[in-house]
Amino acid sequence: MNGEGMVALDGETLRSVDLFLEGFYPRSRETGKQLDEVRLDKSQIRGFESLAGSTRRFSEIVNYIKNQAGKERGARARWRQVAGPMLGQLEELEAEADRLASGDAARALEIKLKLARGWVRQVVAHYLYERSLREEA
């Protein structure tokens, strides 16, 4: 155990997390592309990335997306167009974390966060790439 009851994940688990994220990458790219297609502002995406990097709770990432989609008004429906698929992908990450943790609560929490942060990095990187291509065109 280290600070706040966190556990350090073993090398085998970290490798499994990386492998899973490698396999997930095409879908993260697709999500990043969608975020650019709906014209989400860079500041909003940076806010999302920052939240994912600082939170100690996976569900805060889920709740952030729900909140953004829920508070949009009228025709300005950007998060609303992407929230469903994003939440679906987070559900898959959570299921994978539970599988890898084999019933160990502390490990499940760490793996979930690691997967979610890795996924957010993939999504944001591809969003920025798509955005730069569009701006250059």
Added chain:
Amino acid sequence: MEMESYAASAEFRRFLDATLRRAACEAVDEYLSRNARFARKHQLASIPSVVRSMKLGGLRELARRQREKNTKEANQAFWGFLGDLIGESPDGATPPFALSRLARELLEEKGWWENEASVEEKTEKKRMRRRNKENLERMMNAALEVYFEHFNCHYFFRRQGED
């Protein structure tokens, strides 16, 4: 393990992260399926600050006051429903997704809920009841903020595009 140290454990953090999220989402889904007209989103705006500053007692008071002063039936029904999530209904009457029910189940699971039926003596029974009530409030207060974060966000998400 004492209740104070349990609140910092991975098991409890997982309870907040996953079990409470599922329950709070289920509560919102149930409210939306049970009613034809819904509370507007701004009705929920005061919940986080009340929970943070005044904990369970404040939220119970807010639910009671809102139910009484609101003139719209939809809002009254909403605050009545919310009151049930944190209420002290007789055994078995609280829905499975209510915070009060989940907190009590957790206390029972961890051996922190005393069986009042196991003693005959009235004074001891009364003491047990008081200890149970105190422990229930402590457990609910430890989970309150996160439960209503899940609840509000899911409500906003389900009511997206609406006021």
